[in-house]
Amino acid sequence: MELAQVRLLVSDFPACYRFYADVLGLKPQSGASRGPYEKFSPAAGSAGIALQDRAVMAEILDELGGPADGHRSLVVLRVDDLNAYCEQITARGATLLHGPAAMTDRLRVAHLKDPEGNLVELQEWLLLRT
Numbered sequence: 001m002e003l004a005q006v007r008l009l010v011s012d013f014p015a016c017y018r019f020y021a022d023v024l025g026l027k028p029q030s031g032a033s034r035g036p037y038e039k040f041s042p043a044a045g046s047a048g049i050a051l052q053d054r055a056v057m058a059e060i061l062d063e064l065g066g067p068a069d070g071h072r073s074l075v076v077l078r079v080d081d082l083n084a085y086c087e088q089i090t091a092r093g094a095t096l097l098h099g100p101a102a103m104t105d106r107l108r109v110a111h112l113k114d115p116e117g118n119l120v121e122l123q124e125w126l127l128l129r130t
Contacts, residue, residue: 015115082124
């Protein structure tokens, strides 16, 4: 078994597309900026994040027809230099909710939301201090 992607159901596809492509700097697979589907990949690794238009999925699963409520996901992206990345994305329009700050002795994090309210955690893994 292989994890192919984490897919987020979104109502405002163009706004979310711009967030993941232009603000976070992830590479879109096909350039389908109006949807109904697009996969984004970071510069390294094989995992990806995909956006799926919620209305299209509601045609298949009736329960998705209502408005989304609550935090249904937490997308986690690992970066090498958390401070530098946070500076870059805030300059491109991101608003940090928290951090960058230490979460444990081996992990620094920052948190933000995409235009649909999905939580995004940015992680910097640290070497264990002895």
